Amino acid sequence: MNNFAALNLIDPLTQALAEVEYAQMTPVQAAALPAILAGRDVLVQAQTGSGKTAAFALGLLSKLDATQVRLQGLVLCPTRELADQVSREIRRLARFIPNVKVLTLCGGVPLRPHLASLAHEPHIVVGTPGRLLELIELTALPLKALTVLVLDEADRMLDRGFAPAIAQLMEHLPQPRQTLMFSATIPPAIRAISRGLQRAALDVTLNVESEDALIEQLFFEVEPAQKLAAVTALLLSYRPESAVVFCNTRQVVRSVADELMARQFSVLILHGELDQREREEMLVRFANRSASVLVASDVAARGLDIVDLPMVINFDLAADPDTHLHRVGRTGRAGRRGLALSLCSAQESPRANLIKERLGVALRWGRVPALARANAPLLAPFITVAIDAGRQDKLRPGDLLGALTGAAGLPATAVGKIDVFPTRTYVAIARAWQQRAVAGLRAGKIKGRNFRVRELEA
Numbered sequence: 001m002n003n004f005a006a007l008n009l010i011d012p013l014t015q016a017l018a019e020v021e022y023a024q025m026t027p028v029q030a031a032a033l034p035a036i037l038a039g040r041d042v043l044v045q046a047q048t049g050s051g052k053t054a055a056f057a058l059g060l061l062s063k064l065d066a067t068q069v070r071l072q073g074l075v076l077c078p079t080r081e082l083a084d085q086v087s088r089e090i091r092r093l094a095r096f097i098p099n100v101k102v103l104t105l106c107g108g109v110p111l112r113p114h115l116a117s118l119a120h121e122p123h124i125v126v127g128t129p130g131r132l133l134e135l136i137e138l139t140a141l142p143l144k145a146l147t148v149l150v151l152d153e154a155d156r157m158l159d160r161g162f163a164p165a166i167a168q169l170m171e172h173l174p175q176p177r178q179t180l181m182f183s184a185t186i187p188p189a190i191r192a193i194s195r196g197l198q199r200a201a202l203d204v205t206l207n208v209e210s211e212d213a214l215i216e217q218l219f220f221e222v223e224p225a226q227k228l229a230a231v232t233a234l235l236l237s238y239r240p241e242s243a244v245v246f247c248n249t250r251q252v253v254r255s256v257a258d259e260l261m262a263r264q265f266s267v268l269i270l271h272g273e274l275d276q277r278e279r280e281e282m283l284v285r286f287a288n289r290s291a292s293v294l295v296a297s298d299v300a301a302r303g304l305d306i307v308d309l310p311m312v313i314n315f316d317l318a319a320d321p322d323t324h325l326h327r328v329g330r331t332g333r334a335g336r337r338g339l340a341l342s343l344c345s346a347q348e349s350p351r352a353n354l355i356k357e358r359l360g361v362a363l364r365w366g367r368v369p370a371l372a373r374a375n376a377p378l379l380a381p382f383i384t385v386a387i388d389a390g391r392q393d394k395l396r397p398g399d400l401l402g403a404l405t406g407a408a409g410l411p412a413t414a415v416g417k418i419d420v421f422p423t424r425t426y427v428a429i430a431r432a433w434q435q436r437a438v439a440g441l442r443a444g445k446i447k448g449r450n451f452r453v454r455e456l457e458a
């Protein structure tokens, strides 16, 4: 039974799961949650994309007494990026439990604001081991009421040299407590930490074969000068509903995007030079299916979390296997199938070897299909219309749906995802209805007012 209902979660969590549209447990959740909720320590072998974050977030939140303003849950992560993602997921699932305070505390930034933010005790802290240890040693982090400790991506914490910090942290943590460990791999060093931190931990290891099968990886030997033609040919022949193409530099992002645009694909780009609003706009437009291809650099793709991504293409091989696995892990998430295609030039073959060693299996090499010019370009089903008004103007999705299906005369099926931000709203409109929708929105009023309406076309 992979139904969340079998877990008898408290109502606010059931409500949150409905809101975020998690209908079924992922295999990792089904295997780990019953033990977690029963209060046991677990050592879970799980990768990014397995739904591990929700597994420990639900455990933390089930046990939390939000009326007690005490630090009850501590989550250790290897990087700030992961800590931010984890905090976001915890907050999403906590939204129907009143007043839950989650703080993210990572190194690399001044200590003082962290000390200030701890003046009001949070319920849950997510952070990197070094900074947390620093705060503990300053007695700024109150640990007396701690009931749940989580180590997320434990193997990556060791890779980053956090073992000594974790060992020192252990000395300060109270017993009894529940300790949940998650790690993509379980080498002896992780077992040793588990023995030090956990009691009678339950091993949760999924059938590795079925896990691996979720993401299919294929490599293609392609000389640098042929890569643009190859990426086009792969997209034209596999025809994914959407895909992210990863490149190592901004210049390459630009040239790949230009090539695909010249072939009339709906393409968006994501690189480090975009400001926060442009970045947000790109992500909204990609997620609402107004582009079929997103061309991105690694830095820019941080935090990219799109559940339905069926394909990732590595235009360049990543400089290290970690980054490669991170990119590949953007597809095949939450139990869905994914395909990762990597272009590899002769110069890049040492990188391919490192990836092979890391995966522990031989790489599968494919052949780039011939470029079929007759194939239609990849066009996204929607375009995005931006309205310069949002939550601050009390705009709600229903207002737009009403305006579009009412006066503008669109069928409800022509309206896609509606994202409302504080001062801006984005609506996905089926391509065939673009002109009608824009004319309708411009002619009529939304909530009795005229707002600026722009078409954003990829």
Ligand code: AMP
Residues within 6 Å of the ligand: 021, 022, 023, 024, 025, 026, 029, 047, 048, 049, 050, 051, 052, 053, 054, 305, 306, 307, 333, 334
């Ligand atoms: P993670 O492995 O924690 O990085 O999660 C991978 C992705 O799966 C995230 O985007 C989650 O929002 C999503 N997710 C987690 N649990 C579920 C679920 N039961 N059903 C659907 N999506 C889920």
